[in-house]
Amino acid sequence: MPDCRCGNGIYMSKALPKRSENYSEWYNEIVKRADLAENSAVRGCMVIKPYGFAIWEKMQRALDDMFKATGHQNAYFPLFVPKSFLEKEEEHAEGFAKECAVVTHYRLKKDPNGKGLIVDPNAKLEEELIIRPTSEAVIWNAYKGWIQSWRDLPILVNQWANVVRWEMRTRIFLRTAEFLWQEGHTAHATLEEAVNETHQMLGVYAEFAEGWMAMPVIQGVKSASERFAGAVDTFCIEAIMQDGKALQAGTSHFLGQNFAKSFDVQFVNKENQLEYPWATSWGVSTRLMGALIMAHSDDNGLVLPPKLAPIQVVIVPIYRTPEDLVTISEKIAPLLGELRTAGISVKFDDSDNQRSGWKFAEYELRGVPVRLGIGMRDLENGTVEVARRDTLTKEPRNANFGSPSEFVNGIKLLLDEIQENIYQRALKFREENTFLVDTWDEFKVQIEKGGFIMAHWDGTAETEAAIKEETKATIRCIPLLSAEQAGNCVYSGKESAKRVLFARAY
């Protein structure tokens, strides 16, 4: 445990807890010390700080562009869900009932017996309002008014919102009582179209996870017991964290006609017959922040993929006198300008309240992909010290301060290289921690060591439950891309056509 802490929640002690010694403490410390978020005064709810929110905004931007590119539009629906709406889809209601925050009154008043405020008993709502745990109910209620004809379909809508799920136990970013997310809700004239949409959005999530977060994922379908409440099928992307646990990083649900029927939404098809539309919903949340941290970071702090780093390049001047700083600032002005023109997010940290060594450590902690160190020696030599966060290596490079185009191109390439390297590293980690397991004894041993286990399963809920009971491992998904391969269930010995992915999960 670090023994001293300073203002702004930043630890001054050098060492983070080590991943190998206490993974969850390491995680919590990174969140705090990289200045991403903090626990708030409200139970289970976090404050996302500017640096953390900047990463989330980059995620949002990339995802939103992908949603738009696939034909979706953004809209916004109410925070409150009348209880009667939530009740309509039975499985959905049952699935979320245990974790709902409920609004029962709309007014407070001065406490007649003392100080402060009390809930005004005369201000009880006719019907309780549920703070949305997800928005299928309010949205499908609205869609009832939007859909009459096949010409109104498809509806391809997404909303960026906050939702509340009253979890018993919370962990910052990974499971908070309130979290930010996006939820897509679509309605289609045909089953095929809705199924295609479900797959398309799963693909978008996988592309985002791998291309932007540099985090390889397994695409698959959930077993019945892990399915979203109210869905016909739930698809997901699953990623491995550095402690060998799995993290569900996004879900895409095929909802069939369940919500259409529950909310009595019908349309007239081309043959003038009434039909229920087919639905999908899909979402990713601020949990991705947790995934990003746990997928790449090391014992020195956060490691961010360049595509999502709020600061891609930081320039740290190394100087003694104020005059030296001025000299350096002037000399690197063209370089700074060209980096910005090249679309690179760069910070020149000329603050004089910390020394360069402090800054090196600080930007490492914050996961800035590339650091440029420039001192008087460099000015003489025309060089810059280029340090990369992913490998923690540094090398002098020729900067040619007067006309630094070539150098800037090099930095651009370096950022791409880092993005790729982080991805490859994570992929290698996953490969090294994925195990084909064929016997129950082996399974029990391996699950204790962590990692992804590919094993045969007889397809029954009983076996799935028994395995979970005995090992805490769940079926993360039935992978879509893996080949069929006959075998015998690792637990029951019964026949199985395909291996499924088991792991302990967040």
Next chain:
RNA sequence: CGGGGCGUAGCGCAGUCUGGUAGCGCGCACGGUUCGGGACCGUGAGGUCGGAGGUUCGAAUCCUCUCGCCCCGACCA
């Protein structure tokens, strides 16, 4: 809800067992020396000890009640 821990300065803590009127580190302010991997010295500002009640000449410390947070488990994105 079960188990454990914790609420004392902006942050991290000590002091509580054995009551005597609050201390350390970091941060902050000012001055100086430093400056190529988390610098150092000096001076200074800052709290009444989560809340309520009680015992006592006297309570951070003892007693009762209460609120809140964190960690582990069951529930879950």
